Amino acid sequence: MIGQLELVSVGLNHHTAPVDLRERLSISPERLGEHFNGLRETAGTVESLILSTCNRVEVYALVANAREQGIGNYLARAHGLRMTALEQHLYTRQGPEAVGHLFRVASSLDSLVLGEPQILGQVKQAFAQANAHGALGRVMQPLLRRTLSVAKRVRSETRIGRDSVSAGSAGVELARSLFGDLRERRVLLLGAGEMGRLVCQSLLSKGVEELLVSTRTYTNAVNLAQDFGATAIPIEQLDSYLERVDIAVVSTSARHHLLTRARMRPILKKRRYRPLLLIDLSVPRNVAPDVHELDGAFVYNVDDLSEISREGLEKRQVAAKQAEVLVAHEAVRCYRSLGARTADPVIAKLTHSAEAARLTELQRSAALLGQLTPEQRGVIDAMTRAMFKRYLHNAIGRARTLAEIGDTEGLRVLQESFSSEVEDDLS
Amino acid sequence: MHLALLLVALLAYCASAAFRIAKWGPRPWVSKAGLACAVLAVLAHLSAIGWVWFQNGRIPVSDIGESVALISAGIGVGALLLQPKERGEVLAGVLSSLAAVLLGVGLLLPGASSQTDAVLSNVFFPIHALATFVGISSFALSFGVSAVFLMVRSRLKRKRLRGLGGLPSMESLDQLNTRCVVVGFLSLTLGIAAGGGWASAHGSGGLGPVVWITLVLWGWYALAVLLRVVGGWRGKITAQLSVFGFTGMLVSLGSVLLISQGWHP
Numbered sequence: 001m002i003g004q005l006e007l008v009s010v011g012l013n014h015h016t017a018p019v020d021l022r023e024r025l026s027i028s029p030e031r032l033g034e035h036f037n038g039l040r041e042t043a044g045t046v047e048s049l050i051l052s053t054c055n056r057v058e059v060y061a062l063v064a065n066a067r068e069q070g071i072g073n074y075l076a077r078a079h080g081l082r083m084t085a086l087e088q089h090l091y092t093r094q095g096p097e098a099v100g101h102l103f104r105v106a107s108s109l110d111s112l113v114l115g116e117p118q119i120l121g122q123v124k125q126a127f128a129q130a131n132a133h134g135a136l137g138r139v140m141q142p143l144l145r146r147t148l149s150v151a152k153r154v155r156s157e158t159r160i161g162r163d164s165v166s167a168g169s170a171g172v173e174l175a176r177s178l179f180g181d182l183r184e185r186r187v188l189l190l191g192a193g194e195m196g197r198l199v200c201q202s203l204l205s206k207g208v209e210e211l212l213v214s215t216r217t218y219t220n221a222v223n224l225a226q227d228f229g230a231t232a233i234p235i236e237q238l239d240s241y242l243e244r245v246d247i248a249v250v251s252t253s254a255r256h257h258l259l260t261r262a263r264m265r266p267i268l269k270k271r272r273y274r275p276l277l278l279i280d281l282s283v284p285r286n287v288a289p290d291v292h293e294l295d296g297a298f299v300y301n302v303d304d305l306s307e308i309s310r311e312g313l314e315k316r317q318v319a320a321k322q323a324e325v326l327v328a329h330e331a332v333r334c335y336r337s338l339g340a341r342t343a344d345p346v347i348a349k350l351t352h353s354a355e356a357a358r359l360t361e362l363q364r365s366a367a368l369l370g371q372l373t374p375e376q377r378g379v380i381d382a383m384t385r386a387m388f389k390r391y392l393h394n395a396i397g398r399a400r401t402l403a404e405i406g407d408t409e410g411l412r413v414l415q416e417s418f419s420s421e422v423e424d425d426l427s
Numbered sequence: 428m429h430l431a432l433l434l435v436a437l438l439a440y441c442a443s444a445a446f447r448i449a450k451w452g453p454r455p456w457v458s459k460a461g462l463a464c465a466v467l468a469v470l471a472h473l474s475a476i477g478w479v480w481f482q483n484g485r486i487p488v489s490d491i492g493e494s495v496a497l498i499s500a501g502i503g504v505g506a507l508l509l510q511p512k513e514r515g516e517v518l519a520g521v522l523s524s525l526a527a528v529l530l531g532v533g534l535l536l537p538g539a540s541s542q543t544d545a546v547l548s549n550v551f552f553p554i555h556a557l558a559t560f561v562g563i564s565s566f567a568l569s570f571g572v573s574a575v576f577l578m579v580r581s582r583l584k585r586k587r588l589r590g591l592g593g594l595p596s597m598e599s600l601d602q603l604n605t606r607c608v609v610v611g612f613l614s615l616t617l618g619i620a621a622g623g624g625w626a627s628a629h630g631s632g633g634l635g636p637v638v639w640i641t642l643v644l645w646g647w648y649a650l651a652v653l654l655r656v657v658g659g660w661r662g663k664i665t666a667q668l669s670v671f672g673f674t675g676m677l678v679s680l681g682s683v684l685l686i687s688q689g690w691h692p
Contacts, residue, residue: 162592173592177583180514180596273662275597292584295663304586311589 001095001406002139003342004064005046007335009098010071010090011058014112017089025079027052029129036135038078043070047140049130051105053122055112060102062139099143099338100331106147107154108161109323115160115316120151139338150330157326158319163312167195168202170308171279174300175203175247178275182206188245189213190238190258192224195281195302196251200228203247212245214238216252239263243270251281257288268296279305336404343403346415347396354388429482432475433496433534439468440503440527447520458516465523469503472530476500486556491681494560496533501564502526502571509568509603517593518600522571529567551625559618559641563676565611566648569604570673573666576600580663601662604669605655612648619645640679647672 012022027035027050039045045061052058059071072090076083093101104110106123127144130136136144155161163173172182179185185208189200192215204211211230215221221232233241242248242264252258259278268276273296280287280301292299362384366372372380395414402410446461476497479487487493506522579597582588595603619641651668654660 173588176596177579177588177591177594178596179598272659273664274659275662296661298583300586307586308588 001408002062002339003403003406003408005062005139006064006094007060007062007098007139007143007338008071009058009060009093009101010075011051011056012086012089012091013056013058013110015110016091021086021089022055022057024081025052025057025075026054027057032129033133035078036130036133039071039074040135042077043074045071047137048135049126049140049144051123051126053119056105056110058105060098060140062137096331096335099335100328102143102147103150103327103331103334104324106151107323107327108151109154109320109327113166114313114320115162117155117161120148120155123151124148138341138344142341143334143338146330146334150327150334153330154323154326158322159315160319160323161316162319163315166198166202166309167281167302167305168198170305170312171199171249172202172206173308173312174279174298174305175206175277178277178298179246182208184209185246186210186212186244188233188241188248189224189228189230190248190250191215191252191254191282191286192220193251193253193281196249197227199249199251199279199281203249204228208247212241214241239267242267242276245276246274247277247279249279249281250286252286254282254286255284256286258286259291260288261290261294264291264294264297268294271296281305339404339406340400341403342408343396343399343411346399346403346411349415350392350395350399354392358384358388429475429478430534432471432478433530436468436472436475436503437527437530437534439464439471440523440530443468444520444523444527447516447523461516461520465503465507465519468523468526469500469507472496472500472503486553488556488560490536492533492536494533495529495536497560498564498567499526499529499533501561502529502567505564505568505607509572509607514593514595515599518572518575518595518603521575522568525567525571551621551628555618555621555625557618558614558621562611562613562615562618565607565614566669566673566676569607569611569669572600572604572607573669576604576666577663577670580666597662601665604666608648608651608665608669609656612645612652615641615645615648636683637680640676640683644672644676644680647675 012025014022017025032050035050036048039048039059039061043061043063045059045063048059048061050057050059057075059075061071063070072087072092073083075081075090076086101110102123106120108115108117108119111119123144127136127148130140175182175185182203183206185203187200187203187208187210189196189211200211211225211228212233213221213225213228213230214233214235215224216235218232218234221234224230225232242259250259276297278287278291278297278299280299283302285301287299287301289299289301291297362380365380369380399411399414402408402414443461443464446457446464476487479493486497488497502522503526506519506526509518509522575594576597579591579594579600582591583597622638647668651665651672654668655665
């Protein structure tokens with residue numbers, strides 16, 4: 001419990017709901033304001049955050065105890081669904097489990113592609129949108145800041161996002177092992193196969209200097225080049241371009257080897273054995289396997305890329321286990337610190353009363369002490385301040401402990417007893 | 428004091444190598460600890476060399492132990508300077524290990540100079556010694572970089588990418604190797620020229636085995652520079668030239684200098 005309230009998360013995701021239901025429940029940014037109001041009015045949320053992506057629709061909210069049902073009902077009603085049809089797909093988490101769930105989501109431990117980086121951006125965006133609609137307050141603001149910091153820690157302290165899990169990223173990883181920075185690299189795409197396009201997209205996203213495109217017919221090459229903002233080259237000049245590029249992605253429908261050992265040997269010699277990465281995504285293969293044996297040639301086919309992706313996924317799964325431990329630990333800590341924040345108004349009141357009493361006493365004493373130098377006044381001021389600080393130290397600690405364990409009654413008693421103590425002193 | 432500083436340097440090189448090579452996960456403090464140890468090692472090592480230079484008024488190359496320790500210092504400094512833009516941790520660890528091994532060997536080898544001050548006080552001597560040792564250190568760095576290059580290449584050829592994530596790319600290693608070989612070649616050339624001046628100033632007649640071996644090695648590295656810089660050759664062949672060149676240097680010069688107690692005519 002956080003004071004009289006509880007933190008809950010209610011939603012559905014790719015594990016619990018089919019895509020058509022996720023589509024129906026998805027919330028567009030334009031309608032967020034309407035939903036924040038609806039949640040406040042019908043589900044009694046005090047603070048809330050809506051995370052709507054293609055894989056999940058989740059509401060994180062601060063509500064009065066045992067009112068989380070209201071969020072599910074609201075979601076069903078707002079999207080024209082019966083609660084009975086929705087409830088089997090909905091999950092609800094409370095307290096530290098809700099915090100842990102948010103941390104797992106932001107750290108990409110609950111994503112369809114484990115460790116994908118987009119979700120953190122989506123959580124940040126949801127945070128900004130909720131803030132813009134005034135839906136966040138003194139509990140969820142710090143919770144979301146902590147969420148972003150935990151997600152960043154997970155990414156920096158584990159390998160969750162480091163290894164490739166798709167053909168495109170495997171191609172990029174390979175290219176990086178050979179060339180490091182890809183910004184000064186030239187890429188040649190031979191053929192118009194779908195996988196070839198995907199790999200080239202990934203390479204382009206890393207800022208390669210130039211992309212050349214060649215297909216059997218020059219017109220097709222020109223059309224394909226336009227899609228990528230690339231340059232089309234005639235197939236007859238392929239060899240001379242192979243002497244110049246760093247990476248060649250081969251993805252044609254030819255049924256035979258286009259790049260044979262005999263054809264590649266003089267090309268590699270002219271390149272002075274500068275490395276050439278040949279990514280052969282064609283089935284059947286278009287680059288003869290024995291080209292890989294030549295100095296300077298590195299031939300990787302579709303199975304090799306799959307193997308890199310599989311290894312990457314295995315490594316991410318190992319990293320995910322480490323991340324789960326970190327997230328669980330941080331969730332408990334965060335929830336306790338959120339609870340402790342409910343003591344803040346009580347502590348503020350105590351320190352305010354104490355400060356008022358100190359200043360009153362100082363004023364009273366000023367007449368008795370007569371003329372004091374600024375130094376002497378400073379010493380007395382510091383001394384009384386230190387005395388009151390020590391006096392309040394245990395009470396503040398006690399208030400935080402009571403808040404952390406959710407003992408609102410104890411907190412109220414402490415505040416009352418202290419207020420009367422201070423007031424007695426003042427009178 | 429001198430020995431204590433060298434021992435500190437040795438331990439710090441080992442710690443730096445351990446932090447950087449051991450797979451302790453991507454924790455930022457491991458990387459910082461590795462760098463801190465490398466800096467400590469180089470500072471301690473250079474202080475030890477400075478101490479001897481100040482105490483004895485000469486560069487500490489009077490015996491083979493001191494000479495090997497000086498090469499090791501060059502590698503340590505090089506490991507700090509030669510950081511690739513990305514993924515340079517393991518490479519720096521390998522170079523720190525190389526520095527640690529050479530420093531350890533240097534500490535174990537026999538000491539005691541047999542040279543007179545008159546020989547050492549010649550103006551050509553410090554130029555000859557420093558340039559030659561910078562050259563040899565650069566070739567040692569090039570050896571380390573090339574060894575890592577050949578390992579990366581071999582894994583890419585065998586399609587085993589596991590573990591490559593922590594190593595620099597083949598391209599970065601190739602460029603580092605070129606820089607080391609060019610600097611080493613220019614320094615060795617200067618060292619040989621200054622050595623010639625020193626020999627003629629002392630009326631030394633004839634060329635001893637060390638000089639002949641050095642000239643052969645100079646030719647070897649001249650070929651490497653020619654192929655890489657002028658011919659534009661890349662990859663395995665230039666890396667192999669560096670590995671075989673330095674191995675040959677270690678074996679030939681090491682054996683001759685051990686027999687001659689560190690000095691050559």
